[in-house]
Amino acid sequence: MRKLTGLLSAALISLSVFSLKAQDDFLFKPKQVFDGKETHANWVVAVKGNRITYVGAKYTGQANEVIELKNQTLLPGLIEGHSHILLHPYNEVSWNDQVLKESIAERSARAVNHLEASLMAGITTMRDLGSEGAGYADVGMKQAVEKGVIPGPRLLVAGKAIVATGSYGPKGFHEGVEVPLGAETADGFDDLIRVTRDQIGHGADFIKVYADYRWGPNGTAEATFTITELKTIVEIAESSGRYVVAHASSEEGMRRAIDAGIETIEHGDGATPEIFKMMKEKGVAFCPTLAAGDAITQYGGWKRGVDPEPARIAAKRKSFKMALDSGVKLVFGGDVGVFPHGENVRELEMMVEYGMNTEAALISATSANAEQFHLDQLGQIKAGFLADIIAVQGDPSKDIASLKKVSLVMKDGKIYKNEN
Template structure:
């Protein structure tokens, strides 16, 4: 501690430049936990990370003491819907049918700020759910500094097979807005992917399976060659495709077609997860959304019997862990409250992962899977997306709820400035 304060006063007294010195109790760099480390930020980049006595920088303007805290890369949320809010507030159907894109955009600005202050500095948004390209423009306003929020990667409307999505329950003479864009056949699929990318989608989301009618179990939707055509089209533009897939056959078709991540995978077996691993396809399990939906239906966790859906989900997640498939952090937030992304991390631990593995998933693994080369780690030369939480989340993942400091792109949004 004496050495720390000697360095602190030495650097502070010489300070003239625009660097900031961050002094926490611990640093999780996206892979490993270190003690007695500091981090120096210069502008929007990390300039140094390592032991106190090896810091080569002698002039630092600002010093921020983060006593009792763990510094870590900004959390990368892998599956979100900023244009949705919890279904126990308003059903999905009513959000699509009764809330205008303007209202949903306004809500989205609130949820973006809430997410950032919860330590989420990057979000992959998996579809506007009936709000067109509103997510594209939400991203634009954040990028232009009009509103605060995480870095966004957005899918736009998402793509579904004709007849396989909702809202449903209307006779054939009633035209209603759908939660995604419908296509049939290879030509339509290619045209739609190109149009969505031209309209600002960062990647393409497809529904490899879904319920054809209300109350029915999910079934495959697209043929494998239709997904292959969408993957080839997206990849030719430097983008990629992700797939909503819960059934074994839906997962199989999507994986063999070349998607990069499988979302949900509720009914996946060891066979499908092994196939994913063999093809370098990552898995986003969205555990928190499943539990939230059951609770909206009346389930009281810890008191009532565990619903079949949760039993099956736990079993499939256990198989995924056994397979060694890359698991990315993403809770389907929007189904539950924005800013409570930690719920997914807590469930990942409850369902069998270590806290360290969960933190790696939410930082360096997500950065790698999502092609974010300058994010997800605390390392010299990378962008300064950094948060601090009270306590040690590598021992108790619930510490991730106690966010005390948020820096995105070198700018402080929460904590001492």
């Protein structure tokens, strides 16, 4: 009996030692690692299951597969902060016609392709800012990704989004004609509580509200909801552990949204130094969506790099410069869908072109966006974090265009692309 007990003890000790020396699934050996904060030469990264197990220069373990990434940079999967997976470029089909004439089935089928294109471009997490008339199809797409039905980035979705009655489109029809809208209308205390809770109940990860819209005289952007209404939305969302983001382009719309407690301002074309100061003081981040305005202007006939910059582009440059000077936190999010999915990096290129430090732009797309979106296990190459990892040719901390040369994509420990 003692002999048997001894043999069992030895077996348990042997099993314990084996467990301690269990092999990693992957060992990545790039030229350098950008960990979400800074770049490190000659580091390696190990992954087991869906977690990063080791990051550094002195790996002593063993891995089932070693992937050499010569002259490449390994970095966290990019986190896209403003996308519309159910839209495609407006020079293909106008926004009105997408909302009014494309079935939700067609739009969902397109979204499958959009998600794969973004994933292959190194986007492993996307924040979708509203289904634009497709109901809760974005929630369904998120669930399909999570179940492994389709490949795509991790999704954070807003569902329908909330607009004030009379403000949003499509518009321009006879008063007897009612058409589907690109977002859900709600007004006043009781209605806003009901709609906000209903969107949460249908799977929205956060709430998007249109704090202003182009419904002023001559189509100017003017505030929609009152501060009290916006505060109601924020209070209901926060009571469920969620946050609110605001589409806002006018000074007054931005001011009301900031006062109400939203977490990010989207677009912000009409911001002033005072507004950006207010945002910085209250910890509100800014998602400028430079690439969307640039694309729409090109659709209108402007030849980038040939024609003089139109007033809209010049104003956007000025607004972005003010944001940089203010020190407000900048979110990478280009409003992709207005321009092709898979070309998400356009926004980062423009952020750098408009004056942002290249490494700061890279941080915005990784660790800073993760922090802003409350993703505490993403955005960094760090032991214990989820294994959302990409590799690119070159050094994106010096040349942001390197991000267009994606050779490897891993999400949640699974490799979706490997050209090595």
